[in-house]
Amino acid sequence: MVERRILVTGGAGFIGSHLVARLLEQGHQVLVVDNYYSGSRSNLAHLISDPNLEIMRHDVTFPLYVEVDEIYHLACPASPVFYQRDPVQTTKTSVMGSINMLGLAKRTKAKILLSSTSEVYGDPEVHPQEESYWGHVNPIGIRSCYDEGKRCAETLFFDYRRQHDMPIKVARIFNTYGPGMRPDDGRVVSNFIVSALSGRPLTVYGDGSQTRSFCYVDDLVDGLMRLMATPHEVTGPINIGNPHEFTMKELADKVIDLVGGDATVEYHPLPSDDPTQRQPNITRAREILDWKPTVELAEGLAATIDFFRKQLTTG
Template sequence: MRIVVAGGAGFIGSHLCEALLADGHEVIAVDNLLTGQRAHVQAFLDHPRFTFLEHDVTQPLDLAVDQIYHLASPASPEGYRRYPIPTLLVNALGTYHLLELARRYGARFLFASTSEVYGDPLVHPQVESYFGNVNPIGPRSCYDEGKRYGEAMTMEFVRSYNLDARIVRIFNTYGPRMDPHDGRVVPNFITRALRGEPLVIYGDGTQTRSLCYVSDLVRGLRLAMDRDGLAGAVINLGNPHEQTIRELAELVLELTGSMSPILFAEPRPDDPSRRCPDITRARTLLGWEPQVPVREGLQATIAYFAQVLNHAPSAGL
């Protein structure tokens, strides 16, 4: 098949491109490199079935394709705070143009949404039928509301044009190719531990996250795309194993052998206190659940960051 991965030079997008190429597909990675990195796809730039197209999907695109994965968007706090308006635009106008492309060629479409649409949830664990508890004008709203708008746009194309589109809500994903400076808890803790710097917890450390390794997430995305009969479906993809931020910090210190202290700071505005997916739909519709234990995934991620930090000058970090 001929497959577009919008955001293909990003953290998750590049892993998805790699997996699709390995299975024999023709892959077109579309990325404006706002937060994506050409280095993420460098290893397969010369692959005969891979094309990299530097393009902003807020502008129309015309390619005959069979499937479109829409992962184009800043996804980390540092990214969407630096580029709040582009974040809103790529999830609104970018989603529209990619949906129109799917409609033009009869392609199947997957919108990569986020657990952030649940905001600071009052329902736990979070089920897909929950409408969320989101601050529409807060400092995270460019991402939260951008994704919620993208979901609404996707569903209108399903209802109005019978487009074969589905929505996946991605929970905290981690692994190699994350940006060490992207502001998320895993790279923050690992880079600080490796440098011997304090691990800063914003709040009292009892807030929770559920970490899903990138290979598990990519497998879930592909199942959600390839499974027939899912037009209009909304599916959580994430790890239902919940742990506190304090527990995560202690595990990172253990795995890195770091003597870094743990410090506490004021909570960040609108930071969710609990985050854990209900993955009943993913299990039922896709036969999917995470397989990589957090300890194993963190070890691979630590090894990646150790290499990146050792080569910081040449990596431009």
């Protein structure tokens, strides 16, 4: 294996920090760039003594001048709580951040991967979602800063490819969970686990029949790295997620069962633009990347519950 100098934007985030750890394990030099808006230094604390790790506080909406061989562009708040807190900055991060990272990749001739999202499909009218589906997105809703920001980022990546023949990769990430999630990120898995561990009712929106598919973070990182390793002609977009679908009520019951105790479920009205179904078609990932998720939900939830239990005990 050839050692490379790899930039990970958003490397102090939940997924980014897991990716950084895996790259360091392989012996690469890793430069983490993060402005800590939703990421945390604590996610990298166990890696700080690695001599191949360099950490830079930087906002990707400003240009960056470094020398790298590969770029994983993960920078952008990905949970509604954070991306709706400053929606203009969220759009700027997706659009201007991508322009800056693509410019860096063009100058250094680096391979660059965009962590796009299943949110580009919006509230889908096609189920499960395959990459050829263009989506059903509200361009002026409260989630649009993220949904449309990522759609524009994909546009930029493919226009740079067409105009400059750049080596781009686009991954559409579906719901991901695991140790390292923030307890306050507003995602359903962390919400349910923290509520159950704290003895509070689990909040389910609507009647709990809306579905999601949940991919364990180790599987997700493996998919990203496999996509980055593909030859020049492979660009994506490629869905990376777990096609096994669960209703929100099923997930709540599973968390309550694994945590134990007497937690209950409370039902609240559905938030605006919340998609009713979300499930990836991963045929491309299977065929092109030889990838599929391997961690079952119960196994992944148990590891995530253990992480949060320790966090709540020590924090």
